[in-house]
Amino acid sequence: MPADEHAISPFGDDALTVAIAEPVLAIEARAELLRAEGWAEAVLATTGTLTLRFDPLRVGADEAASRLRAALARPAPPPGAVAQEVVLPIRYDGPDLGAVARMANMTTGDLVEAHAAATYTVAFLGFTPGFAYLDGLDARLSDVTRLASPRVRVPAGSVGIAGGRSGVYALPGPGGWPLIGTTDGRLFDSSADDPFALRAGATVRFEPS
Missing domain, CATH: 2.40.100.10 (Cyclophilin-like)
Incomplete structure (x- = not known):
């Protein structure tokens, strides 16, 4: 799904949330990639939604949204790659x-x-x-x-x-x-x-x- 199809919304002062029309395993795969990038404080995948928390003293809200949008533009890895x-x-x-x-x-x-x-x-x-x-x-x-x-x-x-x-x-x-x-x-x-x-x-x- 192209990045501009994802509506990223603020979730308080230090978090972003985005609806993703993908299976939960695929969303968790995206969350795992974001965790590996190291700039997000926490990344939570749920059914149809990804929520990301960041430190606003290190990364501004606009920059966090830009980084999240760039991550969503990349294809997600196969879900099995992150299954526990x-x-x-x-x-x-x-x-x-x-x-x-x-x-x-x-x-x-x-x-x-x-x-x-x-x-x-x-x-x-x-x-x-x-x-x-x-x-x-x-x-x-x-x-x-x-x-x-x-x-x-x-x-x-x-x-x-x-x-x-x-x-x-x-x-x-x-x-x-x-x-x-x-x-x-x-x-x-x-x-x-x-x-x-x-x-x-x-x-x-x-x-x-």
């Missing part, structure tokens, strides 16, 4: 495990088996930093809905189900997803250039521990 494969250990000890099983008309054993057997793809990251929305959930669990009253604080590493997806909380925070388990996999490393372990397009499997 991540295996997360999981304990099925979530406080909502029984309620989710009843909602899905399954035994807890069947629920655990169904969730662990699936291979997931990170569709995008949102609503709290690093929260991974995972496609690939067993269809029998597709009718599980969010909690009527969200929790004020959900621990990091919590694994939930809602709206036809599974989700993983990289950081503690509020949340309304029914929780079925916990992973001790390292999802956030503040010392790393890219602190979150999961990216859009990554393949994720859960391994009961």
Whole structure:
């Protein structure tokens, strides 16, 4: 897609966002190239959107937009070049495990088996930093809905189900997803250039521990 077809918009004083009509794996491939250039503070790929944060003391907004536009003018690398494969250990000890099983008309054993057997793809990251929305959930669990009253604080590493997806909380925070388990996999490393372990397009499997 030519660069002038991308509408780049400011997102606060130190970020830009752009809609991209490409598969999420292709958008993540573009994000990986931008990270490698080294001038962006952070680059986040989601379904249909790329958001980039920059340091306005080093790179002005106009210059950042120009660099982003130039990057978008280049063909994206093959998506497979940046795909991750991540295996997360999981304990099925979530406080909502029984309620989710009843909602899905399954035994807890069947629920655990169904969730662990699936291979997931990170569709995008949102609503709290690093929260991974995972496609690939067993269809029998597709009718599980969010909690009527969200929790004020959900621990990091919590694994939930809602709206036809599974989700993983990289950081503690509020949340309304029914929780079925916990992973001790390292999802956030503040010392790393890219602190979150999961990216859009990554393949994720859960391994009961």
